[in-house]
Amino acid sequence: MQIAKNKVVSIHYTLKNDAGTVIDSSEGAEPLVYLHGSQNIIPGLEKALEGKVADDALQVSINPTEAYGEYNKALTQVVPSSMFQGVEKIEVGMEFQAQTEQGVEVIRIAAVDGDDVTIDGNHPLAGERLHFDVSVAEVRDASADELEHGHVHTAGCSH
Template identity: 65%
Template sequence: MQVTENKVVSIHYTLKNDAGEVIDSSSGRDPLSYLHGIGNIIPGLEKALEGKNNGEHVDVSIAPADGYGERNEALIQKVPRSAFEGVDKIEPGMQFQAQTPNGTQVLTVVEIQDDEVVVDGNHPLAGETLHFSVDVTDVREPTEDELSHGHAH
């Protein structure tokens, strides 16, 4: 069966950065299953898998615009330390969820200054070219529940 819109696709993948370092992999785990064509994975990977068949292998490099976007320096902000009420110890690398006008956003702590915390709202992979090695392990029709929920079960 071919990868097309509204098919449940299962893949094994390895994701590397430009330096060839493995960022993520499904190796040793169950394959990643997603509902194709509705934005459950990054656009560039979804486009690269379109039309592929069960058993096919794909190597693809995805530019930031088709991945997690370009870095946006406006998403790096200083917030008062008091905004982290109830958090005893704040350290660089910690991530928090914040409610914004655009919905929930993950913020990563970049730096701690006296009474302020520098946070970055960019996705950690924003601005990165992503190199995927993907094996399509299954393509199937979705269940009614999967279609109505918008994701694979």
């Protein structure tokens, strides 16, 4: 069975950046399982997997525009530390949810300089070219419930 829209796909992968550093991997763990065509993975990887079958392997490099987007400096700003009431110590890398015009978004602390805190609304991999080594473990038809909900139902799913 080929990977196509509305198929449930299981893949093993290793993700590296341009420097060759491993960012994420399913090695030694369960495969990543997703519903193809439902925007559950980055567009570039989804396009590269289209038409593949179980046991296929591929290496693919994805540009930022087909991954997490280009880095957008406008999504950073400096705010006073007083905006983080109740947080004992503000540290680089911490993540918070913020209500924006587009809904709830995750922001990261990019820098702390005294009472000035630089926040960043970019995805941590924005602007990065991503390199995947992927092997397709399984392709199956999605259930009616999975199609209705737009994602795969696995053990522990709350539906």
